[in-house]
Each structure stands twice: as C-alpha cells, then as structure tokens.
Amino acid sequence: MREIEIVSRKFSFENSHTLSVAQDHGAYKNLEKLKELAPTEVIEIIKESGLRGKGGGGAPAGAKWALMPQESEKPSFLVVNCDESEPGTFKDRQIITKDPHLLIEGILLTCYAIKAKHAYVYIRGEYAQYQDVLQGAVDEAYAAGLLDEVDITLHRGAGAYICGEKSALLESLEGKRGHPRLKPKQPEPEWYFGNPTLVNNVETIASVPFIIEHGADAYRAYGTPKSPGSLLFAMSGHVEKPGVYEAEFGVSMMEYINHYGGGVKNGKKLKAVIPGGASTGVMTAAEAENATLDYESLRSIGLSLGTGGMIVMDEDTCMVSVLKNLLEFYHEESCGQCTPCREGTGWVDKLVGKILDRRGTSEDIDRLLEVAETMNGKTICVFAPAVSAVIVSFLSRFRDEFEAVL
C-alpha cells in the first residue's frame, strides 16, 4: 500500500498543534501563492483536482465553491463543519488537535477563493477539549497577524447529531433549533442569516493547502479517476489497532484493515463491516473482501462510503443487537421535525427491541420493513432515508439472525 500524507503529514510531529512547529514544517507558505492567483483561479484548481466533500456525501467541492457569488452586496461566509457526530467517525478531531494550522491555512485559502471575510467552525459540543486546542491555534494565528483579513470564530454545538446536516447546522449557528431546512429547487449556496455561505467539512478544507501547493494533478495522482485523492479512513470495533490512517481512495478494504488495523482482533473471523459511519449500512465479510475504499465501489452494492469510518465486527457479533444499538441512536437523535422520522425512528427501535427480547414475530419483521419504506424519501433531510437504508441493509444480509430469535 502506498503511504500518503496529504492531510496527516504533520500528525506525528511533537507539538504539531503549535504555530512554530507547524511553520517549521511549511504551514501557511501557500498564502504567498495567492498573490499570483485570482479567486476564480483557486476555484478552478479545486475543480480540476476533483476534490470531493469529506463529510460523508462526497459531492464535488469545486462545484459548490463556484456557486458562491464573486460579486455580491451581501457578505459571504465560510462555515466549517466540525460537528463530527456520525458513530464510527473520529477523523476531524485528529486534524483540529494534531494540525489545526493546516485547517486554518485551508480556511484562509478557501475564504480568498469565495471572497469571505469571516469563517465559522461549528464544533460538536462534546469536543470541548479539542476545541481548546483549535482555539489556541486560532489565537496564535491572530497574534502572528495571519488573521488580519479573515476572522475565524469557533462555535460549539449543543450535542445534537442533526446539526451535522449543513442546513440544520446553519439554523443552529443562527441561534435557532437545529432543524434541517427545506431544500432549494435549483443549485444555490447555503444561507447564513440570508447571506451566501459555503459549508464544508474540516477535512475537505484541510485538503486545500496540498492542492494549492502541489497542483490539481498531484492530488489526482492519488485515488481513482472518480474518487481522487485521499481520505482519513478510520477503524473501530474488532480490530487489533483501531485508529485513523490516511489512505488513497480505491485501496482494497481488507488490505486496509489488515495493513493498518492488524486484522480482526484475536484472530477471529470477520463477520461484517459498517463501511463509513453508522448511516452507511452494513456489508458482509464476503462483500468486504471485494470492496475498495471509494464512493463508486460501495454505491455499487447499495451502500455508501460516508466518512470512511469503518466499524469492524467479528464472527461473535449479534447483528440484531447491533441494529438495536444503531436504532437507539437514531431514535434519540431524530430532530423530530418530519412525521415519518419523528415517529418512525421510535417505532423501528421498539420493533427491533421486541425481536431482540425474543418477543417478536415474523409480522414484526415485515412491519419493520414497511415502516422503513415509509421513512424512505419522504422527509426534509436524509436522516430518515439513511435509517431506512440501514434497516434494509441489515435485513437483506442477516435476516436469518433476526428470524432465529423470533
């Protein structure tokens, strides 16, 4: 496997979060390059690089940047999504604690491209101690005069999963209840207090300095044609060495798990993998054998790559209790705005609970799938469809385990 350090280059250095260490290793050098580049040229480079959003959706970042108005009477804003709350995902916190200056440099480059003077970093509430590290870095950057033209404000969320959804995040940032907004009918920027706003994931922004420094082709040299570059993939669950390890898109999933994770814990057999955070569905060991870590490979088997945070499960895992665990989470975290999600997440949780308690009937399994169908594609945001897909992925692959406990 090819080692790759687009985002994680400085992670292993001692005190890499401090400005002096970061600058010793080249931080903020790319700001010089902006003297020769027009904002639209920066956007072009990002477009050419094929950089895809790393918060889970994988939408092309350059196209999103291009939606931001270059001429506008209203101020433009950049909002960095650090509400990392997808179960199984813990990559952004590596960036803000181990190389916060990479993120700040990325913010400065991005703000230049979209002509924003103010950036917000929305951090999940539970990340208080990591926020302190990032705030320290921001303070150092202010003191060093790096933030003369762009302000960076850190904003801590109150712990709701849904605030990772960009429009709910913006509602929350505006001081309101974190409810996703109705989607626009045509491509347009996001809106923060009615002002054009770009929302990107931490890792997306942290990938920008590399692309500006080395060019779009250097980024495209990694990964696959459709999923260029790298991702901070992560592993948790039944592996010997759980953690975050950067890899290029397109590598074999099993090779990644074996190479970085040291294989399944205690030499057990692999049973299943949740490929990229709880909401991406579940795959069997056989599917994992054939999967590569890119958006297209997982889409082809009806799942998604998500944030690349894999949850590895060994042969002793009870899939009914895994689903119960996940559904409890969704039941707790549904924002409660749309009827199918508000009522559906509770009902499916209760149904699987009933099955797990051995009180279920085959009717309950049918009902579970029926409710999943009602939850799919009928809500404002993709929370309920994701829950629906999770249920379907479990029942289509491990139905026998559910039937065994009826």
Add this chain to the structure above:
Amino acid sequence: MSKMIEIIVDNKTYSVEEGSLLIDLLIKEEIKVPYFCYHESLGADGNCRMCMVEIAGQKRPQIACDTFIKAGMEVNSKSENINKVRTNILELELINHPVDCPTCDQAGECSLQDFYMDYGLHDAKVSIAEKVKHEKHVDLGSNVMLDQERCVLCTRCTRFTDKITHTHELGIVGRGDEAKVSTMPGRKLDNPYAMNVVDLCPVGALTSKDFRFHQRVWFLKSAASVCQGCAKGCNIYIDHNKPKYQDDVIYRFRPRRNDEVNGFFICDEGRLSYKELETNRQESILFEGEVIDEMEVIERYKALLSQYRGEVTVVIDANLYSEEIEAIVTYAKSIEAKVYAPLACYDDPSFADEMLKSAKRAANYATVIEMGLETSMPTDIGLLINFNHPTPIKAKTEIFFSTHQGDRKNLIFPIAAFSENSGSLTNEDGIVQWCEKAVEKNSQAPTIIRWIEKVQE
C-alpha cells in the same frame, strides 16, 4: 403579477400563476389534500409530510406545500400509490397519539379525525401501553390548554408566535418522539392574540379553556357576523346552540377569514366579548324601576313626547347597525328632535396596536362620521331619548332603549343586541359589512326599528 400558465391536476387543466404554491391551488380548487402544518397565513414548513402528490417526471412523491408551479406540470393527487403513502404517514402520526377522541374537545373539528376517515381506517398496531407519554394538562396561559400527547408537532402555534405576534413564547423542546410544544420554564403564553393558536391547531392539542367542555361542536350553528369590539370590524362566526326547551346561547366567537379586514385572526378581547353580550341583559320594560307592559310603555312614551314637545334630544350609540341609525334619524326628524351621536367616549388609544386593534372602540364609528351626525355632547336637555349610548347624559327626563341593565331611568325599553338582529356596519377603512342574525332568544326583545314602528302606530 407573474405570468399565468397551465398545469394539469388529475387530468383537468388549470390556469394558475407561475411559481405559486401547488397546495394553494389544491385548496382553492377544493381538490382534497390532507395537511397539518401548512397554513396560508404561516406559509410552508414541510414537516407533516401529508400533502404528498405525484408529479410526472419526479421519482418520488412530493409535498404540495413545497412545490412551486411550473408550466406543463402534471400532478396526480388521487392515485392508489399516493393514498398508500398518505395512509402510511398518517399511521405514523397516530402511533403515539392517545386516541382519546371521546374526551377530546376538538372531536368533530379535528383534522386528524377527518384524515383518518379519508386515508386511515386501519387497526392500531401499537398498544396504548407502548405509546410515548407526555403531559396532558398544560396551562400555557391566556386561556390556552395544551395536551402534548395529542400534538402532531405541526408548529403552527410556534410559527404564529414567531411570525405573526413576534412574541416568541412557544417553541419545541426535545427531539424525536420526545419533542413537544412548550413555553420557556416559568414563562406563559401572553399576548393579545394568543387564543388564535387554538384555531390554528389542527388537532386537540391546543384547546380554549373558555370553550372546552361546554358544548360539542357538532351541536353548534354558525352565523357570519362582525366583532363589535372596535372600529376594525374583524369578521367572526358566532357559534351558538339552542337545545330543545332551552334558550339560544352563544358559546364562542371564532375569527372568519377576510383578507381585506382581519385575515385569519381576531384579538382575544374581541373573541371573549360574547360573554358580555350574554350577561346582565335588559329583559323587562321598566317605568321608574317598576315592570310595566307594552301597552303602558307606549302610552307613557307618547305622553312624555307631547309633554316635552320642542325639547327632545335623541342620542345614538355608534355600535348600532347603519339601518338602525338611519331609522332613528328619520324618526327624530318626524318628532322634531335634535340628534347627537357623541364619539369621545369611544376613543381609547391604550387599546390600539399595529395589528387589528383600533383606538376607536365602536363598530359603526365610520357611519356616524359619514352621515354627518353631531358628535359633541348635548347639554340642557328636556327629554332625552337615548338609543343605547354608553355615556351617562344629564336630562330632566330620560327614555332609554337598552340592551343591557344599567342605571335607573324614567322609562326603559329592552332592545335586541347585534347578535339577535341583522344589519350592516362600516369599518374604519370604509368597508361595509353585513352581519347575520345569529340568535333568537326565548324572550326576545324587539329591535330598535320594531320599537320605532310600535311607538308610531
């Protein structure tokens, strides 16, 4: 105005403004579509997901409240698939609903009941014991009671306090099926329009403390009328009922939509003014405090009229119907009386606001001005014939045509109140509005016009 285009709904072509909301068209054309959260005064929120329709070319069903009409759009609101989607979402709406219709005051005017009859009719799949429990008796303040279990979280009430009154008392707390409407701890729903949330609530979650449990709504009859609380002339329904062998009683006023005047709402003071209308009514004919009959009162009236010939002054209340005011003025001329309609007593700037409440607290203020009546206070009066004017006026002798009991007068004629009579009012913006007769009391007092006829016979 943007351009008119044609779209097809259920195989029928409609001409409609481009970019307008599909749900508005469906509502206007009375094409059946279930919805909880949409309201024309509050706009789309898209949370109830009930107003699903099929749109040609779209893979999934779409909500009509978030669909902007485009030329050539083909909409299907009635397919089997759509009915199934609506049924399934309604079922989810009901799984945590307490289904306590027999004790719910909304029964009979509840969207949840109506939609269940249209799209549900399924058996319960969740037992009562499994349902999520919430508070059932929350006194929000301003006569509004909240039952959190019956709530469908449509957020009409919270959006009303956010967008209409800008008082922000109500919000949603909790997530998922624990979400519920609430005020902030220690705070109350407190604004002059608060009770409109009861009308906005499509289900039995918000009910009026004033009305609930007094009458089942299917017994009520509604008459279209106008509130008499001020010169704004907000349109109302007078909801009343006359049970067998009992009297005709008004149970509530409800706002009646009129986009020219009050939109969808009325103020709480106007809404509750029916109580005053119903209490302390003048029912008997009185001479110096003693009850007399109709024959005697007309004799005494005529005697007083000839005794004070040339010294008679007529005073008119600016709440009377225009037809009544005109009849009084004509009659006054025939007996050579001076006519006054003093207005100063109706001015109350403390009542006024920027929404619906006017400082002129008389329903027909504008007619008095328009007819050019003398609006100052009369002095030095021999015989005063007072048509229900609220201010005490000094006179040697006073004849009072009165809806409500008051100070002792020489001669008192009981008269019908506005709810017991029909007529027109002109509001402060010059809009003439007709008020239907709502109530016929068992011992109904004659109208002013009828009395004038009687005393002239």
